Amino acid sequence: MGKTLDSLRSRLLVKIVIPVAMVLFACIFLWADFYVGEQERFARTNLIIEVDRVGNTVQLGLNYAMLLNSRDDIKAIIRNYGRLNEIRAIRLLNKQGQVMFSSGDDEAGGTVDQAEPLCQVCHRLAKPSVKPNLTERVYSDAQAGGEHVLRLVSPVFNEESCHQNTDCHFHSAEEKVLGLLDISFSLADSESLIAGFKKKSVYLACILFFTTFATLCLLIYALIKTPINRIMEQAKILSRGQRPGEQAVRTTDEIGQLSKAINQMGTDLIVKNEQLGMQKNLYRDLFEGVPCLVTVQGRDYRLIRFNRAFAERFAAKVGDHCYKAYKNRDKPCDPCPVAKTFETGKSHTTEETGRYKDGAAAHWIVTTAPIHDSKGKLVAAMEMCLDITERKDLEGELKRSERKYIDIFNNIPSAIFVLDPIDFAILDCNLSAIHVYGYAKDELMGKSFLEFFAEDNWDAFSQAIKTGAVINQAKQVARDGREFFVSINSSPSEFSGKAVFL
Structure with a gap:
């Protein structure tokens, strides 16, 4: 029952109709009461006039x-x-209050005291009123004998015919009033008519109220509730992300304009949602399809989300700590790029080492990025890890190979020089060159190789080195002045990214 009442109270039709009905009810019945009261006063006035007319008659x-x-x-x-x-x-009374004549035999001859309401009509003032108005002449309006009786007194004035041209009458010309005519008039028929009029007025008021109320309800239902229900159905369709089709209400009034606005707004929202959906799918595909490990971490370093590449390589789940997933640690890394991002609100890049779920060692270049909420508050961080394990393995292999060739370079029994292709300055040399020529390595660095030749024919030697021609039995001088013969082979090569001769 309570839910039903709450449901009724929440309806727009009830909220509009009940206050309007109360105002309408009050207005109609106030009007009816006023109208009936006016009719009663009008009927009473007419009745008094009619009684006065009877008195005059x-x-x-x-x-x-x-x-x-x-x-x-x-x-x-x-x-x-x-x-x-x-x-x-x-009754007909003389000036002394004596009842001279009466329609009832028992009242004739009686006397009315001046203090009675009948006499007070004229004698209520110090100077008696000769011509009281019609309202003042009604001296009694009360129940008598089981019915409502109206009593009206009319003065009997002295006329010229009463004292002129006659010697028989004893009233003088100075007398204004000769007596009173008292009439008692029953209001039973009048009240019966008034009661019938009241009853009909109440019926009419009820008919007017219910007719107006029903018309109002129908108008509200047809012009407000039904269109609003259609608009609500249209809104439900829009809320499901479906296009509503044609406009729910096609009128030019305010409700029609509202329906048009909702239809347009819903269509625009659907278009925007479709665009957002496409962007969301695009971002999801990018998030899942990038060839690097992507995770989203909260301020407590717990995993909020991760992509497919991360899920394939680590035995982690949402809610795990990042340092546990990446490195099987019990506390955050030091230094931690995610922590730096939370501190500074900026992106940071580091190189990290860890292990995949199969136990294989892995190396990553880690880049972090801040994530803000709608209010601009930093709430999470995205961590992107690019796997550089193969590159690291190649670097190690390259270093091993480099060490091997350096060992060969240094331990080969022949002297080997690395020469600048322009001025033939020595860029590097092996241990045999140091032993043969008797110089320390730092003394050889930067020295021109042509200075070792005992002959002054440097142009021929430099041309032979450039062309790779073999130089046989060339005489060179060691640091201690000792001369010795050498055979020289040259070839172009690369040293530290620069073209050289060996």
Whole structure:
């Protein structure tokens, strides 16, 4: 039950309809209450006017009888008017408050005290009011005999016909009011009509409320909820990375514009996602396909990710420490290029040695690169290891071969010189050359080979060396001045990357 209520409260239709319905209900029923109240006041005013009209009619009917002082006629007229359906009583009083005539026989002859509401209509002020207004003349509006009775008093004014051209009447011309006409009027029929009007007004208000409410619900459902549901379905399709096809709502209003914007935004997002997917696949292929070992390590030196080449060569898994995977160590290397990257935020390159999972020794050139998050914080480092094991093996082989040839070069019994091809300066020589010529090696370095010849024909000797011609029985001089004959063979060669003669 609670989930159902929460679901209803969360719906847009309910959030819109309930407040609008409350305002609509309040407005309609306030209007109905105001309208019924106005109609009640209008009906009451008309009823008072009608009672006053009846009173005027009674006075007109009594006028001639009172001029003649025909008491029987007066009594008959009052009784006849008292038989009207709505009239409950009619009394005619003189100025002293004595009931002269009444529609009921039991009231005639009685006296009304001046303190009674009937007399207070005129005598409530120090100076009696001669002509009170219609509202002031209603002196009683209460229940009587089980029904609502309205009592209205009308003054009977002294007329010219009462005191002119006659000697029989005892009222003087100075008297303004001769008496009062008191009428009691039943409101039963009027209240019945008003009650019926109230009931119909309530029915009308309910019909208006429910009709307007239903129309509002239908409009909201048709113009808001249904289009929004379509837009939501469109958004779900977009969230799955699928193209939604045509626009969900094709209208020119705000919801149509919203649908158009969502459709365009979703299409753009799908295109961007496709491009990102292509780039992601490209980067993944590059990451997996590069011929070097690539790992991503966190600040705790644990492996976050690695490529296929690394997985094939090491028995490691995600979460292992890099130093354990590479070198089977229990603590970080010193120095560590990854640690330097975390410290400086820059790339570093070193040469490292370790072993693969098969136990074979390996050598790598290690290059690190920082990895930042979306806020620019350094969170990881990428380590790329290029295998240089073969190169290292070749370097070792080359060094061994070089040592072998150096041993041959130094121990061969013939003197061997390495000469500059331009000025024939000695660049290197073997031990036999040192023994034969009697010079220390540092004395020979830089000395021209042509200086060893006893003859001065250097041009011929230099040309023979350049062309590789054999020089037989050439006389040369040792350091101690001793002369000896040598045979010379020359050939072009390379020494430390430079062209030379041997």
